[in-house]
Amino acid sequence: MDLLAGLKQESVTEMDLSDYCTVDASASVRDVLTQMQVTHCRNALVLQEGKLVGIFTDRDVLMKVADNKDALDKPITDLMTPDPVTLSKAATAADALAVMARKHIRNVPIVEDDGSVVGNFTHFSVLDFLAEQFPDIPLDSYPVYPRRFSRRRHGG
Amino acid sequence: MATEIKLTRKDFMSDQTVRWCPGCGDYAILATVQKTLPRLGIPKEKFVFVSGIGCSSRFPYYMDTYGIHSIHGRAPTLATGIKLSNPDLSVWVITGDGDALSIGGNHILHAGRRNVDLNILLFNNRIYGLTKGQLSPTSPVGTKTKSSPYGSIERPLYPVEVALASGATFVARTIDVLQKEMGEIMYQAALHKGLAFIEIMQNCVIFNNGAWFDYSDRKKRADNDLFLEAGKPMVFGKNRDKGLVLDEEQGGFKVVEIGEEYSIEDITIHDPTSLENAFLLSQLDYPMPLGIIYQVTKPTYCEGMWGQIQQVKAQKGEGDLHDLYFNADTWEVTAEEEEIKAEVRGQVDASLDEAYIDELLGVEAPEADLAEQLASMTLHDLKPKAPITIRPDALMDHALHLMREHGIGALLVVSPDRHLMGIITEADILDRVAGKDIDLHQVTVQEFMTTEPVALPLYASVLEAVHFMTQRRFRHLPVVDENLHPVGVISSRDLAEFLIKHL
Known part of the structure; x- marks a missing residue:
């Protein structure tokens, strides 16, 4: 199987694009942090009137927020990356990968023509796709390594 | 800010080390269940997994939901009680061919005829795996095992046929290697009101490797698997050039080539509401029908029971359990002490037959391909x-x-x-x-x-x-x-x- 050919044909919309949450541009950094912490979301897409205007990720938290308490009450629009690189629904997985490698980014939001969000393409989208290419040897057929035993007892 | 908590596969993974043999089909089924549940939009605390005994029945440990590793063969019965007392729950029964059809044969029948709103996943590997490779009720005639060294002389049970006969209102079949299709069937089963029964053809890599290769192997399955779709003609084959036609003389389906003699219009349409067709399909092994074989809507056990309770309460008022117990012939039995002397003879050897397993594992894999290269x-x-x-x-x-x-x-x-x-x-x-x-x-x-x-x-x-x-x-x-x-x-x-x- 030519995997590269597969990725060139596979529309991004066929892939898992669920690795994101959305926040409103009117929110404060504190609001966004709380939402990310509660939902274990790593990548927040910032929307204004339903249109994508920026992206704010755990990397931004590391770089700009973690040791800066003054940042918390600022609007998210001050700290987000504005106008992030996006792709349309017509893009293929190979397009998305090329953009990620060239720009050295981890998230490529997929948007409609009107700017509304379809999903977020990440490296997990590709890894999940690859995992599905090998249904005959289920990827889950390997016991956990190192073979650590759980501290809790279980029977059977 | 309102936040909607979205569940993911990870929410359903427990902290337990998964202990099935490397290469076991159970891993794929576990992964598929964990991927399917988040799609249902049901809160995590509403799921219950009940299992019996066997390799498959270790399942509840690996799900981060409520669950019971229960009594051999009795999972449908416990599940019935759980569903009846709390109809709001999504109750799943995990069982195998031995657990469900040998010791649990009677329990599965009653879950079916009552149409309890459960989802039963039967992992069918046609062998007793946990007890190291004896004949199961689904092993084909001629199967040589440790308990049938000269070949089985027993006609096997077909789980789909049993489920149909018992009165289940959703009966489907799928296979461990087709995770996408399996997930879709589980999703449909979860939406179904009434007893949903899914036979999952599962490979036991140690004791019955290749039992389903005709239907799971990438080269063979295109020609041998029939994917059923409601309202569509039952066509199969790599080139989609074969189909099923009702043979009225023989009283069953026959395989025909689509071409000169038969056209696509002649091929029988799959009607999942027809019990007759479902029975005919349940007896086929070429092609192997996969997908939803039968689905109808009928009143469920919980609806009936709760309706009756409401009705009787309205007529007679709340009951009293004490009065019920002591309202008729009751008497006391005086205890006579009797001493029983237990004697243990010999030692039970619990260690694994390592050499035997190694020998089996040493059998070379049938083909090296890209996945193995990976x-x-x-x-x-x-x-x-x-x-x-x-x-x-x-x-x-x-x-x-x-x-x-x-x-x-x-x-x-x-x-x-x-x-x-x-x-x-x-x-x-x-x-x-x-x-x-x-x-x-x-x-x-x-x-x-x-x-x-x-x-x-x-x-x-x-x-x-x-x-x-x-x-x-x-x-x-x-x-x-x-x-x-x-x-x-x-x-x-x-x-x-x-x-x-x-x-």
């Missing part, structure tokens, strides 16, 4: 980046500084004798540090790190790394040498880019 690539080939490390007693301020300086998302926490003690990532910073009232000059790395992280050895396969990352949603995996000293870190980016380059 499995043979190791993390060593991937040349992981050298790790940036930090001591557990270092200040968090320093950790932050290191991550920013190197532009990386993860530091390995290493003891003075170079043992991997933990990992601290930007996700930890987001979840545990940012926005909290913490002075980074006062706290140490060990208070915030993830201890005992999952690490892979250099000789682990790339496939295993993919497996960990997609399942657990880790973006960084530490790589260790044989002394458990960290030698590298691989990120989801490294892995995705490596695979694209090398496949």
Whole structure:
């Protein structure tokens, strides 16, 4: 199987694009942090009137927020990356990968023509796709390594 | 800000080490269930998994839901009680061919005829696996096992046929290698009101390897599997040139070639509401019908029982359990002490027959293909980046500084004798540090790190790394040498880019 050919044909919309949450541009950094912490979301897409205007990720938290308490009450629009690189629904997985490698980014939001969000393409989208290419040897057929035993007892 | 909590596969994974044999079909079924449940939009606390005894019945340990590893063969019965007392729950029964059709044969029948709103997943590997390879009620005639050394002389049961006969209102069949199709059937079963029964053809890699190869092998399955779709003609084959036609003389389906004699219009349409067709399909093995074989709507047991309770209460008022117990012939039995002397004869040898398993495992795999090539690539080939490390007693301020300086998302926490003690990532910073009232000059790395992280050895396969990352949603995996000293870190980016380059 030519995997590269597969990725060139596979529309991004066929892939898992669920690795994101959305926040409103009117929110404060504190609001966004709380939402990310509660939902274990790593990548927040910032929307204004339903249109994508920026992206704010755990990397931004590391770089700009973690040791800066003054940042918390600022609007998210001050700290987000504005106008992030996006792709349309017509893009293929190979397009998305090329953009990620060239720009050295981890998230490529997929948007409609009107700017509304379809999903977020990440490296997990590709890894999940690859995992599905090998249904005959289920990827889950390997016991956990190192073979650590759980501290809790279980029977059977 | 209103936040909708979205469940993912990870929410359904428990902290238990999954202990099935490497290569067991059960892993794929577990993964598919964990991927399917989040689609249902049901809160996690509403799921219950009930199992009996057997390899498949270890399932509830691996699901982070409520669950019972119950009595051999009795899972449908416990599940009936659970569903009846709390009809709001989504109740799943996990059973195998032995558990459901040998010892549990009677329990499964009654769950079916009552049409209890349960989802029963029967893992059919046509062998007793947990007891190391004896005949099961679904083993074909002629099967040689330890308990049938000259070949089975028993006609096997067909789980789908049993389910149809018992009165189940949703009957489907799927196979472990087709995870997408399996997930869709589980999803439909969960939506169905009434007893949903799914036979999952599952490969026992140790004691009955290849029992379903005709239907699971990538080369053979296109010609042997019939994917049923309601309202569509029953066409199959690599070139979709064969179909099923009702043979009125023989009273069953016959396979015909689509071409000169028969056209596509002659092929029988799949009607899942027809019990007659469902029975005819249940007896086929060429082609093997996969998908929803039968589905109708009928009143469920819980509706009936709760309706009756309401009605009787309205007529007679609340009952009294004490009165019920003591309203008629009751008497007391005086105890006569009788001493029973138990005697244990001999010792039970509980150790595994290692040599025998090794011998079986040593059988060569039928073919080497791309997936195996992928499995043979190791993390060593991937040349992981050298790790940036930090001591557990270092200040968090320093950790932050290191991550920013190197532009990386993860530091390995290493003891003075170079043992991997933990990992601290930007996700930890987001979840545990940012926005909290913490002075980074006062706290140490060990208070915030993830201890005992999952690490892979250099000789682990790339496939295993993919497996960990997609399942657990880790973006960084530490790589260790044989002394458990960290030698590298691989990120989801490294892995995705490596695979694209090398496949």
